[in-house]
Amino acid sequence: MTATASHTRARPLGASEIEHATRIAEPDFDLLDALxxxxxxxxxxxxxxxxxxxAFDNYYAVSRRIPALAQAAFEARDWPVTVRLSKIRIGLYTACIDQLVPLLKAGLPELTTDEQLWPTAEAELLAAIEGRYEADFAFAFWQSLRRKLVSDEWRPVSYDAGSTARRTTSPAAVLKTTATTLPITAEVIAGILDEAGFRVPWRDRDGDAALAAQAIETALEPLSPRPGEPVKIEIADSGFLRNRGACLVGRIKLRDRGDMPMRNLPLLIALLNEKDGLVVDAVLTDSDELQYAFSSTLANYHATNPRYHELARLLYELMPKRPLGTQYSCIGFHHLGKVAVMSEILAEHRKTKEKLATAPGFKGTVAIAFTMPSSAYVLKIIRDHPTDDYKFDYFDGLDEVLRKYNLVHEIDRAGSMLDNIIYSNVKLDRAMFAPELLDELLEAGIGTVTLDRGALVFRHLIVQIKLTPLPLYLANASAAESRAAVINLGDCIKNNAAADIFNKDLDGRNYGVSRIRKVYLFDYDAVEPLTSVTVSRDGAAPGEFDNGMVFRPQEMLEGLRIDDPGLRRAFRDAHPELMQADYWEGMQQALRDGKVPKVMNYPASRRLRR
Ligand SMILES: Nc1ncnc2c1ncn2[C@@H]1O[C@H](COP(=O)(O)OP(=O)(O)OP(=O)(O)O)[C@@H](O)[C@H]1O
Incomplete structure (x- = not known):
């Protein structure tokens, strides 16, 4: 691709084209009949x-078509289609399983109870997928289907990759390397932009390449670069596409120089497709900033390269503060992410011998949250009934709360809500639990947890990344950190509003602070679509809510329950509009008009043309 104007604008994808490309093929009825x-x-x-x-092959074929469609939609600036493709992709796996489950249940009812058939069939499946790249994915599909078929029977099916697990995966297979010397020139960057293979013109490729080269040079300075020193630029041979953006991801490597050891700099080149052409919008070179852009709290990226193991490993090397499991999820491989996260939790326990105990912070009235002190994750179950301290005078029930957690998993979390990994029928060794937690789980009348021969079986288990709950963070942070956190809390509330999510439990204890000091909502039992909430202009009316659905913006600050007057002031000064009905009504109107505000996923200071 060059910067010449000879490119024509990409053609928008038609609705029937998308429908055709993403339609799941019918199950193999001949095989079913024989079965x-x-x-x-x-x-x-x-x-x-x-x-x-x-059925898995049908699923996989469609899921592999979607990244290419997402690239075509990005090239055509067809934003509604990019949003649609994300939705289709996230629902596809379950849709394929749901297509098969009723057919198998009806045609072979003994499948739900036959103890013999499953292990023999599993051996057949493992033999059939042996050597396939996506064998672990096919196995995850098999286990998900089995779990659905036997779910009423309370027989957990493990979340592990079994013999399909890959022990080592090097990202080398997905990297394209450019070898050059310092300083990195605009021509070298222009070559990398060309190699990305977009089929639309750049607005000013050479100008962007020069700015990007300049940004990289500045970022390299702390690594004591020397002119003429050899350098390798490794870029993943994959587009990463999401919403209105795309990016190139990789790293810059300087080798051992005698006086300096080997040095690595992560690199993310963020692209936009504006009306007048492709633009390099930003260059990120800091691991935390990459983590921010790749957050599992945003919509997933579509990666055009099918080698998901190498891509996840590369992302892990670039963002080592975030566990490997979540790297799979942020490129849309949720089911492998699920398997990887469960393996990590078990490995953490084996390594540290720590016990799962109640998570630090306020005890939940709706959930019971638990963790190991050095674990990267928090595990949660929803109680059958809330405790006596529950704030609202009605409770929608366990299924409704799980529906809300699942809803947040499926939407674009706008960078401000944690993703939820929801497991069903999970078995965890009872030795993993601290005695007090074990007593609580087994004796608090929670019908969804049972003891089965030395293990706890959870009908549902939600896993989230572990944050520091906001009240604990504020209790230990410096004045400047606390101020930044409460200002970020306001940004979080605004991003959630842009995603049509309103948390009617305003209390600040529902939020947590991450290792990169960003604030997220983690408790979803009280979330409602913002568009369904009545915004009241009547500041004098008593009570926080009427029928649970009336919101008085004037009471926002009080609802947050931040004790420190200085911090309350900082919040009010940074976000005065959150206390005004106009803001909330304006956001509701924008959402109803389909105008979803842009979500910023990297610091404005990293944009090349500010
Ligand atoms: N992702 C997380 N990271 C760290 N701690 C968490 C996380 N999720 C929950 N917790 C801890 O567990 C507690 C209970 O979790 P959560 O807020 O989800 O429960 P809840 O019953 O819905 O709460 P509430 O009573 O406010 O409705 C939190 O107050 C917090 O201390």
Missing amino acids: YRTDDPDDQARLLARVVLS
Whole structure:
């Protein structure tokens, strides 16, 4: 690709084209028929494995088409289509499983109870997927399907990759390397931009390349670079596409120089497709900033390279503060992310021998949250009934709360809500639990937790990244850090509003602060669509809510329950509009008009043309 004007604008994708490309093929009815007819256990096992593998293949084929469609939509500036593709992708896995489950249940009811068939069929499946790149994905699909079929039976199916687990994966297979010498020139960057292979013109490729080269030079300064020193620029051979943006991701490597050891600088080149062409909007060179742009609290990226293990490993090397499991999720491989996160939790326990105990902070009235002191994760279950301290006078029930956690998993979390990994029928060894927590889980009348031969079986288990709950953070932070946190809390509330999420439990204890000092909402039992909330202009009316759905912006500050008057003032000064009905009504109107405000996912200071 060059900067010449000879490119024509990309053609928007038609609705029927998308529908056609993302339609899931029908299950293999011939195989299903043969499965229903046979009485031979070996045939049953073989056919069951083939039926499921064929459904997985259908799923995988569509899921692999979506990144290319997302790239085409980015090139055509077709933003509604990019949003649609994200939605389609996130629902696809479950849709494929849901297509098969009723057919298997109806045609072979004994599947839900047959203890013999599953292990034999699993052996058949493992033999059939042996050597395939996506074997672990096919196995995850198999386990998800099995879990759905036997879910009423309370028999947990493990969340592990079994024999399909990959022990080592080097990102080298997905990297393209440019070898040059310092300083990195505009021509070298222009070459990297060209290699990305976008089929639309740049607005000012050479000008952007010069600015990007300048930004990289500034970022390299602390690494004591020397003119003429050899340097390698490794860029993932993959587009990463999300909403209105795309990015190139990789690193700059300076080798051991005798007086200096080997040095690595992460690199993210953020691209936009504006009306007049492609633009390099920003260059990020700090691991924390990459983490911010790749956050699992945003919509997932579509990665055009299918080697998801190497991509996840590369992201982990670039952002080592975030666990490997969540790196899979942020490129949309949620089910592998799920398996990886569970393996990490078990490995953390094996390594540290720490016990799961109640999470630090306020005890939940709706959830029970627990963690190990050095774990990266918090685990949660929802109580069947809230405790006596519950704030509201009605409770929608466990299923409704889980629905809200699931809703937040599926939406674009606008950079300000934690993702939720929701497991069902999970078994955890009872030795992992501290005695007090074990007593609480087993004795507080929680119907969704049972004891089964030395293990706790959880009907549902929510896993989130661990944050420092805001009240604990404020109790230990410096004045400047506390001020920054409460200002960031306001940004968080605004981003959530832009995602049509309103947390009617305003209390600041529902928020946490991450290792990169960003504030997120982590408690979702009280979230409602902002567009369904009545915003009251009547400041004098008593009580916080009427029917749980009337919000008085004047009471926002009080609702946050931040004790320190200086911090309350900082919040009010930074976000006066949050206390005004006009702001909330304006946001509701924008959402109803389909105008979703842009979400900023890197610091404004990193933009090349500010
Ligand atoms: N992701 C997380 N990181 C760190 N701590 C967490 C996280 N999620 C929950 N906690 C801790 O667990 C406690 C209870 O969790 P949560 O707020 O989800 O429960 P809840 O019952 O819904 O709360 P509430 O009573 O406010 O409705 C929190 O106050 C916090 O201390």
